[in-house]
Each structure stands twice: as C-alpha cells, then as structure tokens.
Amino acid sequence: MSQPVTDDADALRGLDFRHLRLVRSGVRLDVQLNRPDAANSLNDRLIMELGRLFSALYWRHDIRLVTLSAAGKHFCAGLDMKERKGRADPTVNGALVAQRRISEIVIAMRRCPQPIIARLNGAASGGGFAIALAADIRIATPDLRMNAAFVKIGLSGCDIGVSYFLPRIAGAGVASEFLLTGRFMDAERALRAGLVSAVAPDDELDVIMEGFVEDMLATSPLGLRLTKEALNIAIDAAGLEQVVAMEDRNQILCTYEPDFEQALEAFRNRSEQRARS
Known part of the structure; x- marks a missing residue:
C-alpha cells in the first residue's frame, strides 16, 4: 500500500x-x-x-x-x-x-x-x-x-x-x-x-x-545499487583497468548475496522452459 x-x-x-x-x-x-x-x-x-x-x-x-x-x-x-x-x-x-x-x-x-x-x-x-x-x-x-x-x-x-x-x-x-x-x-x-x-x-x-x-x-538490491555506483565511477575513471577492477569487485560481492542464487535458479528454469517449448 x-x-x-x-x-x-x-x-x-x-x-x-x-x-x-x-x-x-x-x-x-x-x-x-x-x-x-x-x-x-x-x-x-x-x-x-x-x-x-x-x-x-x-x-x-x-x-x-x-x-x-x-x-x-x-x-x-x-x-x-x-x-x-x-x-x-x-x-x-x-x-x-x-x-x-x-x-x-x-x-x-x-x-x-x-x-x-x-x-x-x-x-x-x-x-x-x-x-x-x-x-x-x-x-x-x-x-x-x-x-x-x-x-x-x-x-x-x-x-x-x-x-x-x-x-x-x-x-x-x-x-x-x-x-x-x-x-x-x-x-x-x-x-x-x-x-x-x-x-x-x-x-x-x-x-x-x-x-x-x-x-x-526485478533486479537484486545489491546489484542495482552497485550498478549505479560503478556507472558513476566509470564516467570519471582514468582508464579501462580501473573500470574493470570496480566491475570485478562488484560482481564477486553480488555472488555472495542470496538474491544471486535465486536469480540464477530462476534464469535456469526459464531457459529450460524455453528449450522444452
């Protein structure tokens, strides 16, 4: 409400x-x-x-x-x-x-x-x-x-x-x-x-x-938050390596959240349903 x-x-x-x-x-x-x-x-x-x-x-x-x-x-x-x-x-x-x-x-x-x-x-x-x-x-x-x-x-x-x-x-x-x-x-x-x-x-x-x-x-809370943070940093980053380092850090952090396992399982289920149809 x-x-x-x-x-x-x-x-x-x-x-x-x-x-x-x-x-x-x-x-x-x-x-x-x-x-x-x-x-x-x-x-x-x-x-x-x-x-x-x-x-x-x-x-x-x-x-x-x-x-x-x-x-x-x-x-x-x-x-x-x-x-x-x-x-x-x-x-x-x-x-x-x-x-x-x-x-x-x-x-x-x-x-x-x-x-x-x-x-x-x-x-x-x-x-x-x-x-x-x-x-x-x-x-x-x-x-x-x-x-x-x-x-x-x-x-x-x-x-x-x-x-x-x-x-x-x-x-x-x-x-x-x-x-x-x-x-x-x-x-x-x-x-x-x-x-x-x-x-x-x-x-x-x-x-x-x-x-x-x-x-x-529909995204994970941490994934959404870190995406905004990384975009802000990437705009002003000195080069590719700095951006990739931030992206690597964010991806690993996200994999330790329960939302990651749930989203991954949901994705697998949708893929299997499409394969069967």
Whole structure:
C-alpha cells in the first residue's frame, strides 16, 4: 500500500517537508516537488528540503528506487527570483555557502545509492535543469523545455553541475550550444540528444515510468545499487583497468548475496522452459 511519508513515518524520520510530497510504496519512494503556484521554483525552503532528502537517502538501503516528479504545469523553473532578488549574501563567504547549498543537491543525488527516475514536464530551467540532469533516467511530456538559464541573467552558463552532466550525456557540441546561449531545448531535441529516454503524453508516460520501475525492482538490491555506483565511477575513471577492477569487485560481492542464487535458479528454469517449448 502507498502511504504518505510524514515526519514521524518510517521512511525519513524527523525530516519535516513542506514543499516536497513523499509517498513510500514498499522499497519505492515517489518524490514530488510541490510548489505548483510558483512553477516549483527553488526557494530557500525547497533547496533545504531537497538537500536533506537526498543526503538522508544515502543511508536508506531499504529504499531501492526513487521517482522524481512535480505538481502542476512545470517541473522546476529554477531559482525563485521573487525571493532571491540579488546576491544571496552581502559577503563572499556567505554567498558561497548559499551557492553550495544548491549545488550539494545534485552531488547528493549522484551519491545516493537509489536510481532516480525523473518525470519532466513544462519548464526545467536553471536549477531545475541541473536537478533533471542529475537523475539517472529522464522521461518527458511533449511540452518539456529545458535550458541553462544562468547565462541569461549575467552569470556563467556553467552552474550546479550542468557543465559536468550535459557534455557527458549529450556530448561537448550540444553542451556548448546550450550553455553558451541559454537557448531552450524542447522535448524532441532532448530525445535526439539522449537527454530523455522517452517522450509521451501524461497517461502514456505513467506507463513508461512504471515499466522502468518494474525492471529495476526485478533486479537484486545489491546489484542495482552497485550498478549505479560503478556507472558513476566509470564516467570519471582514468582508464579501462580501473573500470574493470570496480566491475570485478562488484560482481564477486553480488555472488555472495542470496538474491544471486535465486536469480540464477530462476534464469535456469526459464531457459529450460524455453528449450522444452
């Protein structure tokens, strides 16, 4: 049964969420940005909540998978410019601390062991673009519009990890085009560039989302967790030998889990059934 996650619930005890809606369904956690009247823009409270959530998930091996979506017409329009009218703090040190609170969100997203499936709609701009890119898999509605809005307001186009994620996902050419100009990328272009895995209307996208969830939860808990970890390391590894060493370690670890024997036996049974048919 799905149940809302509150501050006294099992999933994330002691954390008080006002702008995030969390629903726990067994080993799955559905997270929804919930400031629809402000296009889910990032005010100080939402920034704090996102940082605390994904940092807490690092220790929650009982939660195996996270879906991330948004209430209303937009995924996230970036920083709440009504709340943040200029510098975050009059001092360099204070401003850097405020900046780091935002950037730590995407670091925590990559560090947490759960795969994150992001369901994108409407605007995913600035910080919303960064959060979308930090997910493991992205799917989108046809009205998706993403951009690195930072360069449009007198800042560098490289912010909150986008200059790390975008070239690694879509290549240096695509990254240069969109980070240097701040242009919007629509859903069709995002699909061609490999930034999203599927584009479909709302009802169809729900089915696609559930397909990803089912496939991931059909794997062993340790295997799924180590796959995300190894992919993160492989992207930045110095070479093939470092990647193979990590893969070797992970495979051996997985063989000592009970899930391995069960999965192997299930595979053998399916193979025998196909051979007889």
